[in-house]
Amino acid sequence: MHTLLAIAALHLVVLVIPGPDVLLVSQTAIARSRRAAVLAGLGVVGGIACWAALALLGINVLFQHFAWIHGVIRVAGGLYLLWMAYGLWQSSRSAQAHAQVQAPLGDLRALRSGFLTNIANPKAAVFFGSVFSSVLPAHSSASLKLGAFAVIVLLSLSWFALVALGMSTARLQAIYLQARRRIDQIAGGIMAAFGLLLLSSRE
Template sequence: MSGGKARRGSGTTLIIGAMTLFLTIAFVQLLALMSPGPDFFFVSQMAISRSRREAMAGVAGIALGVVVWAALALLGLQILLHRLAWLGRLLAVAGGLYLCWMGVQMIRGALKPAGPSHAVALESNSRAALRRGFLTNLANPKAAIYFASIFSAIVGNSVGAGTRWGLLVLVSVETFVWFAVVAAIFGLPAIRRGYLRARRWIDGAAGAVFIAFGLTLVFDRRLS
């Protein structure tokens, strides 16, 4: 009888511990998502300048990138980056160069006059948007640092496989929902009309922000 009570008590403790872990990860993940970075600027720029379908494809790409980072973290990314410091530096340089390239493309687009061909291009190419969202997330080594440090430290090494799968789903879905909300807000008709009036300035500013992020990642030694 006492053994049954002990088992029930142990099971209750495990459930409470798992719930606490999930709530903690959900809260910390939300704070990380709310911090402006390349993902946020990518989604907002896509939402105001492209079709809703393309913007959501970009959101899905970012969520897929988070799936990769979270899976690597749960498989021991922290240990890998600690043992191979050069890998972290390589990620920073490669990611920074990609963000700089995206920024240059945005500025080049801002300098081109808007025309019928440009309007047609905005209504399609969801596959390219998915790929760009995915690469934008992977190109940011701050995501690697977050998942290899804060995320890994909170999760620890004692959680079971089922809990790890649940956490992977949690951060992926939370990322998708957050950026879907961001895309919906920036895709509002009033905001899109404002964008059309100031397209060159907005695209140019977005490009400059991406280049600034990229150069920071390339030259900031603290990210290695």
């Protein structure tokens, strides 16, 4: 139980720190719809689940022996975040930029955007690998590993559901309508910064 609590505490700290995942779900919630934000959040959780599972299976060892794989994922992820930033900037320049909430986002597209935003960052695997190696006993049972995986997924689901529901209120959407151009520019700038940081990283 102490091991699972330690993993939960570490993961919760990382979850609440604003990053591209939180930015994507928040921006989708205020600019699109609650449904789209929830689906984007589910996509993010899907990415988290993949990285956590791969870390438990030892993907960090693969990264250590084949650094180029980590590099390819990192560059692809950075370019994807820059592409998303470009989309936000284009949205801010739209002639209808302040007229209405953006067009509905298809379910599959919302889910995919969340998944790709998270899976684009291989540092997630490094994080989970370091957490598991430092907290899980060397010869952990399958049930303990499954418990750790479940804790990570459930915490992630709860957090991104909270973000999606909290950021999609009518009041926040009204504020967005009044300042859509500026908000999209700022969101695009932050997303671009995340992309550039990922591209410039050597770890």
